[in-house]
Amino acid sequence: MCKPPSISKRQEDTDVPLYDISEVSYLIELSIGTPGQSVKVAVDTGSSELWVDPVCQTSQSLSEVEECIANGIYDPSRSDTFEDLNSTNTIPYGIGVVEIEYVSDNIAFPNSTINLTDVQFGVATASRQLNEGIMGLSFGGNTPQADLRYNNIVDELYLQNATQSRAFSVALGSSDSDNDSVVIFGGIDTSKYAGPLRTLPILGPQNGETIYRYWVQLDSIGTTVDGSSRTYDNSSLPVVLDTGSTFCSLPRAVVNGMMEDLDGQIDRQGQVLVDCSQVDNEDTLDFDFGNITIRIPYSQFVLQANSEVCVLGAIPDDQIALLGDSFLRSAYVVFDQNNMEVAMAPYVNCGRSEQRIPDEGVSGVQGACDSADNGGGGDSGGGDDNAGSRLTATRDTSVFDRPMRSEKRQERLSKPKGSAMVAVGYKGRFGYKGAKDFLDKRNS
Template identity: 30%
Template structure:
């Protein structure tokens, strides 16, 4: 298993501490400018604090519908209903798995955290006239973070806004280590049942959208927006050309043991650039297989690549708080540059601050180093002996098109915080407006993991660490400010739950699990 830094939970449950903000949220709307008959839109909302282990490594082991998304600095949730009449849920969007699952009212997770399940959704089979149990005890899935879910397969009516999908196969969890579900939107071949019954594969939610006529092809695009943004969007069946800069370059998805199961592309080089653009670190000709996974919070690279970066940035690996840095680094104009596919491939620039996020103790306070600098979490770590993953810390800076029909990925530099939109349907054998590049040959993954620091910070009753923060060796152009002392940008307290829509796609009315509604457009 890859190195996974420990997280400090926010007392009670990390969810419950933040759920008090939910009733205050509302959704907003903006106009769209182009008609696209088969691009469908849904609303996402950001909701889970970074300190929960839930989204730190949500990736299944071994293995144009438009939706708006909100950034909780850890997970991206989509609203839907299940059953007849519909029972509301907020579930995590995950490109790294392929099953939808939801917790049952009878699940151990909902018995242990009743408030979270009441807020995020729990399924009562006796309250639905469309419930059909098609696989008693057959649903089993486990994730890289060590969590596991077991239960039944059911067929149910699933509605995301006005998009109503009939006879959708859903995992109904009776035993789960987390109080809310997942919407996996990966390849059908990566469904959890493949491990025990390869002939039992079913049409997952993306395939059902195509089969039932909502989109023309198995494809979607993801725009997470920046770390401090409240909103982002996903388009099933379409591309929004206003959401990225430069060229949208296509890379072939790489196979695993001859099959398409993950969104793996070839990483060619990694560089660190200071505020003047001078190279502080660079490794080229890497040919590394990187999985693009929205269900993972951070990014993970091999030791040989990431350890020089950790030292250059001044990361300390702490037994209580994980990989930590001074929150001052959030103000650095330095960037990390990632190139894919060899010559002609896309290069994505990620601001250093995208990897710097707040840390909280059990009381919801931000701990400090001995010198008073606020501790933040660092989101680029060693993959250890596990897969190389690029999660949300990277994906926020990339506009990514996932084309499951043609087994290709389109990638471009994201256009942060734009309210413009220009949606184009994906209807043929290519991604609209994209160019093609050959992919580099991939290398195998054999890595030992990041070493544990012996001189790390430790918790005290005053949430002050007993050691000073690390000393960066890169020129990061960091200047301490009063705001930096308080933590990463807009992070002076636990992240609030907020919902704001960035709307594209057909007209959909969402009844949110938190009592507000969102209108999405059809054009």
């Protein structure tokens, strides 16, 4: 590992690994404390806080316990730079709950030049049905939109000169490719998309909330079959972009339209089962944002558990609309808090070509790829060579016959107890437990 240099000036060009665990979650490795202790946490644009150390023994199966333990445990008593902040919080989820104590310690990203000091985060003292910690990348405490009362990881990367902006880019990669997932703090990779990046304003709080999230306006969702297109009812609405949710949560009318097109049916767990022949279907679902349309082949939007069970990457939900990983795998997305905008282009992987996110944002920055390079799709309407902090992914596909991602937790919108207000994020209906339970039942 490279020795971290002084951070008296802002850093550029740094690589750290991101681990894609069987398409259930994307994990980043952190080295916490002095000496450093290795811990992996899930990368999540749907929430704002970092917390570690779920109680593994409360996981719902032996395999979950083993995976939880493998992610590592942070022991504050073993760190010379740990500080107890003497405040606590409780975060309830749709599946599970975590109680945390706030601490401060140093956090480094192994195999990179990032070495942050005195970072506030949570250490779980109790948890139920949660087997991984979370690194939230939504709005922290040092922005006008903040609901947190302290700086989160995105803030600290900027304030400690590791990045030149509160912005980062995400490419989750296609479901049938290994080692192509990338997150870059402060930078973009123009070899991960085709056409120009198109920007969308981040909307204010929705659904009666006061919390800022990565809300953008979706104009419509439709489908194109054999060259003929149509639009689903009730598909113009604000949506949250959330790497922490596996499926998209969409209005029931939209999902019903998809079910009719694919002859699907909803099972008892709320997931839409479809015929596995759809994994070879190259007709598209079309997500139109006004100045850009992301076209997703059904082959990328249908997840295969085994040779007989396939699931649509969307569930019906008339309460909250979000675009999770089943959408994000087909898009390259830049989350820019400085300019309060999200930029988007069709995901394509044609190599690696990184640059820093300019102060004025990335609108119109051209991708290096042709849309035919790996079958990516999309339409766009109408730097320099220095990148930010780059995260690359490896994939472990040992759990399932074919990787399947399932819905993660849905965090409730109640105000948690404790001394800090927490901007909790939306998660999908089912947690990691839900994914494993679903597959275990179908495979038995």
